[in-house]
Amino acid sequence: MTTNNDSRAESPPIDEEIESIPWHTTFAARQLPQPRWSDYKNNIQRIVQTNPHGKQRKTVQWLDWSCDGKRLASCGYEKVVRIWSPEKSTDLRSTASLSGGHTEHIDQVAWSPVHKDLLCSISSEDRRVCFWDARQSKVAQNIRLDGPPWQISYAPDGKTLILYGNHNGRLISVFQQEKRPEDGKDTWVNLDAPKSSLEKHAPSMSVMDFCWLNSGKALAFGCTDGSLRIVGYPSLQEIHMENSHNGQCNTLDVHPRRHFIATGGNDAIMYIWDMEEWMCVRTCSPYDETVNWLRFSHDGEWVATVVAKQKEVTLINFEMGEVGHRIKTVGEVNCLAWHPSRLLLASCGDEDDKANVGWVSFFNPPS
DSSP: OOOHHHHHHOOOOHHHHTTTSOGGGSTTTTTOOOOOGGGOEEEEEEEEOSSOOSSOOOSEEEEEEOTTSSOEEEEETTSSEEEEBTTTBOOGGGOEEEOSSOSSOOOEEEEOSSOTTEEEEEETTTTEEEEEETTSSSEEEEEEOSSOEEEEEEOTTSSEEEEEEEETTEEEEEEEEEEOTTTOOEEEEEOOOOOOGGGGGTTTOOEEEEEEOTTSSEEEEEETTSEEEEEETTTOOEEEEEEOOSSOEEEEEEOSSSSEEEEEETTSOEEEEETTTTEEEEEEOOOSSOEEEEEEOTTSSEEEEEETTOSEEEEEETTTOOEEEEEEOSSOEEEEEEOSSSSOEEEEEEOTTOTTEEEEEEEEOOO
16 A cells, blocks of 8 residues: 555656646757756956945946957946956956046946947946947047936947937937048937937836847837837837836847847746737746846847846746756846857846945856
8 A cells, every 4th residue: 555655755757747848949859959057167257446436336337248259348337448358368457448438437338239349338427428449448439418328229230329318308319320521430420310209208107128129120128117119210119019017127138030029027027029929928937036137148049137136147048938057146237248159148246245346257168
């Protein structure tokens, strides 16, 4: 006779427990190698504020890869853009600095998607947009705004830059690269673009995150009312809206190869939306807190996510919706960025117990 303890001990094999995962989505069915995340190394470099500001600032706030993946740019309290060359060294002492453009804390840096040496940065405090050539140490062009900029994003062709912030009475400004008539050199010009339809919702609704769609003909905005809004370009008028989250839609990213967009919000859920049928095809919620960040890997196989109040990055497989790995960090994550052609993830933040110490992390595959 079988006892209750014996029956509890008879558990099904693991593959039967996860039969909810369709076979065709697995790595084996798609004949793809599965990353051995346990073999990866997490290289953390610390940056100490040598002259801390009077009020609390994020030591390292943002980072972004060059389009060829050879350099990473980071920014924060230092008032300079720091350039890393991970293929040579991830040591802080091996980095270079782009300086002279900003006089205050730098909020964001963005690299041109088509030119390996060109990038730009913004500061909401000195109200400047700075354009840089990484081959030079000084700023190439410095544009003063009449209000604080909050976020920037290059168009896929690298010739247009969208800025979300207060400038010339607009919340969304368009900058375009043109040739100067006097010498033929490239310069960035603020276009007299139409007023975006998003502005009619201000100030009750604001933008938390935005990005271009792969076509370059529209942008996606995640908003404080929980909505996902698609805005056409160059009209800047809304062409679609989804009520994607209960609470804020904090973060979003477009699949690099297919017609999907992922969103994360205050409801602790990541949604995957099909942008052709405009339906939610998958949800993932291995969280207890707000989803603050998510970004697709270069091949679209993985989504790196960051949750509030947790010192880790969660890697979720896009096809299966399953957690593949958790990367431990030394503090809450401020930003993350995948390498443009490898499964190498960079992230940054501030140490929990040291207000003046920030860090940059490189989650590297085995050499």
